[in-house]
Amino acid sequence: MYKIGVIGDKQSVQGFKAVGLDVYDCTSKEDAKHKLQKIAKDDYAIIYITENFYAEITDAVYEYNEERLPAIIPIPGMNGSMGIGFDNIKKAVEKAVGADILFNND
């Protein structure tokens, strides 16, 4: 059985704890990176990271991009969406198709 982890600032992630996810609240970029690397090795299938931290540790996240597990997914934090999740989809489309054909019309 696999687990689900959440990394982010305390305010944003406290709710996830109630749902039964493993919550790792962190305060700094290094902290977040360290925690991500630690739990990525463990049997976590999904790791949600709030966007403010995701943006700072993208290089660490990209290492897991082409692996099957874990799936590292950015979620908006308390301060609202930064559009990183959409950027990722856009990038994936650009990578696959060569041009962005999905977000053209907005």
Next chain:
Amino acid sequence: MARLNVNPTRMVLTSLKKRLKVAVKGHKMLKDKRDELMKQFLELARENKSLREQVESYLNNVYSNFVIASAVMSTEVLEEALMYPKQGVAIDVKNKNVMSVDVPVFDFKTTTDDASNIYPYGFANTSAELDNAIENQFKIFPELLKLAAVEKEVQLLAAEIEKTRRRVNALEYVMIPQFQETIKYIQMKLDENERGNQTRLMKVKDMMLKEIIEEKQANTNAALDEYSQNH
């Protein structure tokens, strides 16, 4: 286009022809694979986009719920209430094979099934706003999982499409022209050898004929000489 550095022999020619055949077949198959992957990918990317829009707006809702809850309650109480989750979540990961790309499928199980039994605290010290927040958090949870699965699939498919596209291009613009060029080169070389051989043979035949004629001529001359001496 550069040709391969090989000996122009008949054996190499045969093996090259075989390789060209395989390359052409592989190119066609990879192209089909790329097209199909692309079709599925675009569908998925669209789904991913709408799913993300949905999840993000839901999450914002949940956050504002929590903000309200923490406004009515003190931070300590809030933290204490959430300290020990009642609910446990475990997910099962299965494999799905999309055009030979291994994609994980998530299937989750919660430890308590009862929807009214999700609150990890007694109701005495907490506010109704917190109940609201928790309830909403539970509601988006399946969507959140779906988002994770779809997003991972999109990433994996994008990587696979890129790889396949590179292979198709390498076959189409490098390997196949190279093979064709080399095969043409070898064939021309072999033909040239053939012609060279033919001329040489003709020359040798000429020389031999000449020799025979000269020999016969000499014989005739000798015979004539002998005849004229005797008479």
